[in-house]
Amino acid sequence: MRSRRDLLKSAVLGGGAGVVAATALGSLGPEAAFATTAPAIEPGTPDPNFAEGRIRSIKENTLLVLGSNMVFHTIRVVDGTSLWKLGPVGFDQAKPGDGLYARGVRMPDGMLAAEAVWLNIVNIKGHIKNITSQTIHLDHNGHEVLCHVVAGKSVAIHSESPATSDLSMLKVSQHVQILGAWRPDTNEVDIATVFSPH
Amino acid sequence: MSRSTSPDPPADLLGPVQGEVSWFCCGTAWGPCSSTGKGACGTCNSGSMQHAWPNTSDACWAITRPDSCGVGLSRRTCGFRHRTTALCSGVSVVTAIADCGPQTDLFCGERSCCGATCADNRLIDLTPAAYSQIASLSTGLRPCEISAA
CATH class of the missing domain: 2.40.50.140 (Nucleic acid-binding proteins)
Structure with missing residues (x-):
């Protein structure tokens, strides 16, 4: 059975609207991040593959989020990303001011390639x-x-x-x-x- | 007077125990969570791999009272590690205690199921970071198995 991570990886590699071309990011692209196995997180410590905060702005397929701890997150939404806002929704339902939790894969440049985003x-x-x-x-x-x-x-x-x-x-x-x-x-x-x- | 943990042997003393798992926010946060503090241990954050346990102290036990639902649980203090396995998916996560909770007695007898697989009573709350490793946050409540990690 294919994992969600595999499906996302395929979605990223398959291209399409909302996906940044792999060549634009080289080895820092989301396809590379999804291809890796996430290391186990030390219990009690922050999960680098998780983010929370409020959307400050939206640019193309990227959410710029200010964490409640005042740390900025750049979250990329790809074709396989699931979004929730009182139910499954499309990316167009994400608005500046929305609170969110997001899980995905933290890429080497610090961007989070999102598997799931829960809005508000x-x-x-x-x-x-x-x-x-x-x-x-x-x-x-x-x-x-x-x-x-x-x-x-x-x-x-x-x-x-x-x-x-x-x-x-x-x-x-x-x-x-x-x-x-x-x-x-x-x-x-x-x-x-x-x-x-x- | 010090309250004992339970008249019966703790259900989790010799092996895993099954119950319900939910998620809660703590630390700096937005929305209704913004009034939430850092929990009983003073370290709780929604983005960390942490959980709340109903028996972190006498004072905690006096609030959560899982014994009123017929469940005894071991005293475990801040930083103790539990493994929570979602019975729906089999996926597990290891987290450290950062708060007292859930308030088991207020949901006595509640049951969550995945098909024919069910578990009774709220025994553990995970942070959003931890819960989202084993289930979607939108599920809200799931049956699980808990063991010492």
């Missing part, structure tokens, strides 16, 4: 303070987060039961985990999944 993804736990048909008010570590139900996107998973778009089983004061997409510079989140223990 949050995974927060808290208890429900109020609930309507369209919103959940979540108390997350003493801060209120307004979570929006998005038609066709939001689902609830009650323990091992299949995901359901019916969120009516959720109750005030119940503790839940909400996976969703943050609305930048607000305390609001669009709901992808509500995990409920019962």
